[in-house]
Amino acid sequence: MRITDTSDLWWKNAVVYCLDVETFFDADGDGVGDLQGLAERIDYLAEMGVTCLWLMPFYPTPDRDDGYDVSDHYGVDRRLGSLGDLVELVRTARDRGIRVIADLVVNHTSDQHPWFKEARKSTDNPFRDFYVWRADEPPDTSGQVVFPGQEDSIWEHDERTGEWYLHRFYKHQPDLNVANPVVRDEIAKVMGFWLQTGLSGFRVDAVPFLLETLLERNADDFADPHGYLRSLRRFLQRRTGDAVLLGEVNLPYDKQVDYFGGEDGDELTMQFDFVGMQAMYLSLARQDAGPLADALRRRPVVSPDTQWANFVRNHDELTLDQLSEEERQEVFAAFGPEERMQIYGRGLKRRLPPMLDGDPRRVRMVYSLLFSLPGTPVLYYGEEIGMGEDLDAPGRHAVRTPMQWTAEENAGFSTAPARRLVSPVVTGGFGPQHVNVADQKRDPDSLWSFITRLAQRYRQCPELGWGAYEILEQPHAQVLAHRCTWDDASVVALHNLGPDPVTVPLRLGDVGPGCTLADLLQEGGCELAEGGAAEVLLDGYGFRWLRVRRPGDRRLL
Ligand code: TEU
Numbered sequence: 001m002r003i004t005d006t007s008d009l010w011w012k013n014a015v016v017y018c019l020d021v022e023t024f025f026d027a028d029g030d031g032v033g034d035l036q037g038l039a040e041r042i043d044y045l046a047e048m049g050v051t052c053l054w055l056m057p058f059y060p061t062p063d064r065d066d067g068y069d070v071s072d073h074y075g076v077d078r079r080l081g082s083l084g085d086l087v088e089l090v091r092t093a094r095d096r097g098i099r100v101i102a103d104l105v106v107n108h109t110s111d112q113h114p115w116f117k118e119a120r121k122s123t124d125n126p127f128r129d130f131y132v133w134r135a136d137e138p139p140d141t142s143g144q145v146v147f148p149g150q151e152d153s154i155w156e157h158d159e160r161t162g163e164w165y166l167h168r169f170y171k172h173q174p175d176l177n178v179a180n181p182v183v184r185d186e187i188a189k190v191m192g193f194w195l196q197t198g199l200s201g202f203r204v205d206a207v208p209f210l211l212e213t214l215l216e217r218n219a220d221d222f223a224d225p226h227g228y229l230r231s232l233r234r235f236l237q238r239r240t241g242d243a244v245l246l247g248e249v250n251l252p253y254d255k256q257v258d259y260f261g262g263e264d265g266d267e268l269t270m271q272f273d274f275v276g277m278q279a280m281y282l283s284l285a286r287q288d289a290g291p292l293a294d295a296l297r298r299r300p301v302v303s304p305d306t307q308w309a310n311f312v313r314n315h316d317e318l319t320l321d322q323l324s325e326e327e328r329q330e331v332f333a334a335f336g337p338e339e340r341m342q343i344y345g346r347g348l349k350r351r352l353p354p355m356l357d358g359d360p361r362r363v364r365m366v367y368s369l370l371f372s373l374p375g376t377p378v379l380y381y382g383e384e385i386g387m388g389e390d391l392d393a394p395g396r397h398a399v400r401t402p403m404q405w406t407a408e409e410n411a412g413f414s415t416a417p418a419r420r421l422v423s424p425v426v427t428g429g430f431g432p433q434h435v436n437v438a439d440q441k442r443d444p445d446s447l448w449s450f451i452t453r454l455a456q457r458y459r460q461c462p463e464l465g466w467g468a469y470e471i472l473e474q475p476h477a478q479v480l481a482h483r484c485t486w487d488d489a490s491v492v493a494l495h496n497l498g499p500d501p502v503t504v505p506l507r508l509g510d511v512g513p514g515c516t517l518a519d520l521l522q523e524g525g526c527e528l529a530e531g532g533a534a535e536v537l538l539d540g541y542g543f544r545w546l547r548v549r550r551p552g553d554r555r556l557l
Pocket of ligand 1: 065068069105146169205206248250315316317319321
């Protein structure tokens with residue numbers, strides 16, 4: 001393997017960290033996190049081994065969908081700071097070896113966006129065609145809404161002009177009409193603008209919905225919606241060679257392949273593995289590695305110029321929409337049996353540690369899994385210290401509570417009076433008295449220290465991000481054994497999803513005489529017998545990362 005390749009396709013073994021500026025750190029004491037506060041915490045992220053920071057929307061917004069309702073794509077919301085603060089942040093991050101990407105939300109705008117305000121004035125307004133309208137009464141679309149219980153149609157009647165506009169999400173988020181070339185030019189301009197400030201790419205929001213407009217309109221010159229995604233990628237690469245598009249495509253694997261651009265790999269650079277994530281929760285619920293192993297076996301092998309992004313939690317509901325009804329109920333029963341823990345009939349409002357009753361062995365096993373799965377790991381802020389959720393917060397806000405820095409007032413997030421905070425701090429067993437950065441940073445045995453070590457080991461094992469992988473055969477249903485290999489580098493990862501210790505017999509086949517397995521997360525290792533045979537002991541909920549070491553290997557680990 002050539003280590004220099006990893007600085008080229010840097011995102012193939014990046015450690016990605018997602019946060020919302022408003023809940024991270026409040027520097028000016030107004031109760032809302034801000035860019036200056038985040039800049040003060042850049043060294044914290046660097047220390048943890050983060051190499052790519054994903055900022056959730058920071059654009060001007062009426063904030064009815066946590067900033068995903070953008071009213072100006074070229075600015076920074078006043079509550080968070082200024083464009084200058086953003087550039088200072090990006091620059092400081094870059095100095096610490098951290099690239100910054102941001103949400104690109106162009107499936108829709110806020111209804112307060114000047115384009116929409118214009119568009120709804122009259123049917124012949126120049127901005128009318130920026131959005132998708134219909135003159136005839138729409139059929140019942142209640143089955144197509146993304147937020148059941150909150151919306152009952154994807155069309156909203158607009159009084160003034162008597163027509164209906166399309167909104168795949170909330171009714172205050174009219175969908176942009178990307179079949180209109182002027183809109184497409186505007187989207188490119190938005191991307192170009194942010195790349196110029198130093199961003200290294202985008203997390204692209206709701207990609208299938210964005211392309212759907214093209215399909216519906218069947219615009220002649222864009223009969224193939226993927227042609228549009230290809231053109232976005234080409235544009236991105238012309239402007240900034242090393243920038244990425246990390247797409248949100250919550251679809252089955254066979255559909256996701258198309259969003260990578262198939263074998264050519266010329267559309268999205270990365271996609272979240274929603275299938276693998278959901279299978280992982282089913283595996284955890286059953287204490288049976290089967291569903292996850294099966295997902296990994298089914299996961300399409302994609303172009304070397306693309307990558308899967310693994311995650312345990314994101315800012316939305318923990319969606320289980322790709323499981324069968326029965327499987328979903330199994331996960332609900334194990335991790336969110338109460339109705340107030342569930343949302344939209346398809347997901348959970350919870351974070352991982354409370355779902356696992358705070359069991360540190362299980363929590364660590366899951367994050368060990370996250371970092372060892374083939375692909376790029378994405379952390380959501382607070383996961384590194386094991387934050388919990390606020391079930392009293394409305395909907396998806398349950399997992400959008402302020403970062404817990406210290407055991408002090410407001411978790412050290414802000415000096416404002418508690419009533420002025422952007423959202424209340426978590427209370428109870430997962431509150432700041434028990435879960436905070438300051439305490440965990442001082443403790444070498446804390447979850448924070450553990451996650452930091454995982455990030456470090458992940459970076460030291462580029463075969464996890466770059467290599468080919470296989471699921472290793474072994475007799476225990478509760479154990480996931482997989483191996484990632486990139487040229488002469490190879491790591492075997494073992495995870496025990498069950499409570500009882502097990503001995504895992506391995507047969508690595510191809511390893512020659514004199515090879516050993518070296519533990520990367522603890523002291524020790526083991527000899528390999530003829531045919532690469534080994535017996536590896538795992539504790540209940542235990543895990544091990546074992547690197548294959550060959551005679552004469554000059555690696556330090
Ligand atoms: O989410 C879009 C989206 O497709 C998800 O809400 C998806 O439907 C869900 O995970 C169930 O599968 C993005 C943002 O992540 C979300 O916060 C926004 O509310 C939404 O777009 C609208 O902008």
